[in-house]
Amino acid sequence: MKSFNIRSLGLLLGLGLLAAGLAAQAPDSSDVLQDVLRMQREMPKPDTIFRSGHTAPRIIENYLSKTENGFVIQLPKAGLTPSPTVYKNYLYVSGGFGSKEFYAFDAHTGDTLWAINLDDDGPSAAVVQDDIVVFNTESCTIFACDAMSGAMLWSYFLGDPLMSTPTIAQGMVFTAYPASRGIIGLPPAGTHPGNIVQQQKLQEPSPPADAPPQQGRIWGTHVLIAMDLLTGKIIWQKWIDGDVMSAPVAEGDELYVATFPGTFYKFDLHTGEVLTAKALRATSAPVVVGEEVYMSQRTESEGEAVAEAISVMHRSAAKPVRQYAKKAAPYLDARVQQQSSFKSLASDYDAGNGFAAGAPANSGWQAASNNIGQSNVSSLQAFQGSRILHLNGKNYNTMGNELVCSEPQSGAIIWKQNISGELEAEGGFLGTPPLSVDDKIIIATLQGDILILDAQSGQELKRYATGEQIRYQP
Numbered sequence: 001m002k003s004f005n006i007r008s009l010g011l012l013l014g015l016g017l018l019a020a021g022l023a024a025q026a027p028d029s030s031d032v033l034q035d036v037l038r039m040q041r042e043m044p045k046p047d048t049i050f051r052s053g054h055t056a057p058r059i060i061e062n063y064l065s066k067t068e069n070g071f072v073i074q075l076p077k078a079g080l081t082p083s084p085t086v087y088k089n090y091l092y093v094s095g096g097f098g099s100k101e102f103y104a105f106d107a108h109t110g111d112t113l114w115a116i117n118l119d120d121d122g123p124s125a126a127v128v129q130d131d132i133v134v135f136n137t138e139s140c141t142i143f144a145c146d147a148m149s150g151a152m153l154w155s156y157f158l159g160d161p162l163m164s165t166p167t168i169a170q171g172m173v174f175t176a177y178p179a180s181r182g183i184i185g186l187p188p189a190g191t192h193p194g195n196i197v198q199q200q201k202l203q204e205p206s207p208p209a210d211a212p213p214q215q216g217r218i219w220g221t222h223v224l225i226a227m228d229l230l231t232g233k234i235i236w237q238k239w240i241d242g243d244v245m246s247a248p249v250a251e252g253d254e255l256y257v258a259t260f261p262g263t264f265y266k267f268d269l270h271t272g273e274v275l276t277a278k279a280l281r282a283t284s285a286p287v288v289v290g291e292e293v294y295m296s297q298r299t300e301s302e303g304e305a306v307a308e309a310i311s312v313m314h315r316s317a318a319k320p321v322r323q324y325a326k327k328a329a330p331y332l333d334a335r336v337q338q339q340s341s342f343k344s345l346a347s348d349y350d351a352g353n354g355f356a357a358g359a360p361a362n363s364g365w366q367a368a369s370n371n372i373g374q375s376n377v378s379s380l381q382a383f384q385g386s387r388i389l390h391l392n393g394k395n396y397n398t399m400g401n402e403l404v405c406s407e408p409q410s411g412a413i414i415w416k417q418n419i420s421g422e423l424e425a426e427g428g429f430l431g432t433p434p435l436s437v438d439d440k441i442i443i444a445t446l447q448g449d450i451l452i453l454d455a456q457s458g459q460e461l462k463r464y465a466t467g468e469q470i471r472y473q474p
Contacts, residue, residue: 169250324411340427
């Protein structure tokens with residue numbers, strides 16, 4: 001996923017582990033399934049009636065310039081721009097966090113297919129299936145549009161803010177939205193924790209200490225919703241304890257979710273039945289490979305510096321079986337991130353979208369900050385963490401300032417590449433999660449480089465310099 005902090009979107013054609021460590025037995029996780037099931041029974045039923053959003057055609061002119069590598073699209077609005085999506089030779093891209101625009105271009109020429117204005121700002125990355133493009137906006141609304149014309153098919157004003165990207169699977173759309181004031185603990189049987197209302201935008205207090213998030217008891221603040229792709233008809237809704245990190249993950253008949261507070265869930269994709277809920281301190285979206293699930297986790301004990309490792313679980317039992325590649329993780333430390341340039345930048349972006357006083361309480365920023373160190377709406381929408389790419393029996397992930405290739409069974413580090421930059425001063429990650437094309441690994445860096453590496457050796461094959469910061473995966 002790719003982002004520029006200026007008004008340009010570049011299309012380029014053509015990508016401190018100190019020692020290798022063997023896999024160690026992962027610590028027991030905290031099973032919170034019964035709490036989550038009780039949460040479904042005792043909290044109010046989520047709303048089923050949402051007002052519609054609106055779109056209108058727009059014109060974009062004088063935006064395109066050709067380069068020796070392809071072309072550059074100059075977007076009208078400055079801000080974090082989520083990852084472009086390519087579908088049937090077309091490129092779908094948000095106008096950026098501070099915009100109310102969404103665009104479709106020819107992926108080979110850059111010519112405009114369509115462009116629309118939205119009545120909400122901060123469009124997410126898009127997902128496309130069956131000629132329907134779906135995206136969230138930070139400010140409240142999920143949109144489903146015809147991928148060829150841009151005409152809106154359906155939309156729902158779900159709640160403010162929406163900080164994840166939707167997922168499409170088996171003719172359904174999955175996303176999450178804030179739906180309560182946030183109740184600490186679970187209410188007694190027969191009582192309601194308060195109205196399901198939009199939370200007033202409150203002043204963000206001082207950042208919490210970076211102690212590990214509380215294990216065990218959780219509370220419902222957000223709702224995971226499944227909708228029919230073609231019509232938007234609501235199929236099911238379930239309470240969860242925070243917004244979804246990156247996007248829900250569909251695999252077969254199961255749906256996997258990691259929330260910003262670090263809780264891991266597994267649902268029946270068709271019915272929404274909660275199959276698993278574990279307080280794992282997850283720090284990335286899960287990746288399902290065969291009968292195993294990979295993700296990153298916070299791993300420090302009380303009194304230790306913030307640390308992160310790769311965790312491997314059995315898919316059926318959702319039980320961590322091994323953990324490896326543990327390293328110091330100031331990029332997840334709330335106190336470090338509070339002093340970084342990214343915090344200042346994210347606060348400016350938030351202010352431009354109506355959050356001058358700080359992220360609203362119902363965003364769950366406090367729990368997110370405790371777990372991943374970020375506390376702004378823009379930085380949470382942009383957070384992708386140390387998400388793992390599994391390719392040809394190896395795992396690849398960016399952990400703060402390093403791209404790491406590891407063997408998932410033994411935990412041995414095969415190779416790693418340092419990523420240039422001032423990790424603590426700049427804030428967040430110095431590189432994006434990796435993607436793969438033809439046995440090559442591609443990442444983008446905060447310094448504005450797109451690196452193409454040999455997957456086997458880690459050797460750099462090519463480098464493109466954009467000259468602008470990139471925080472989203474290409």
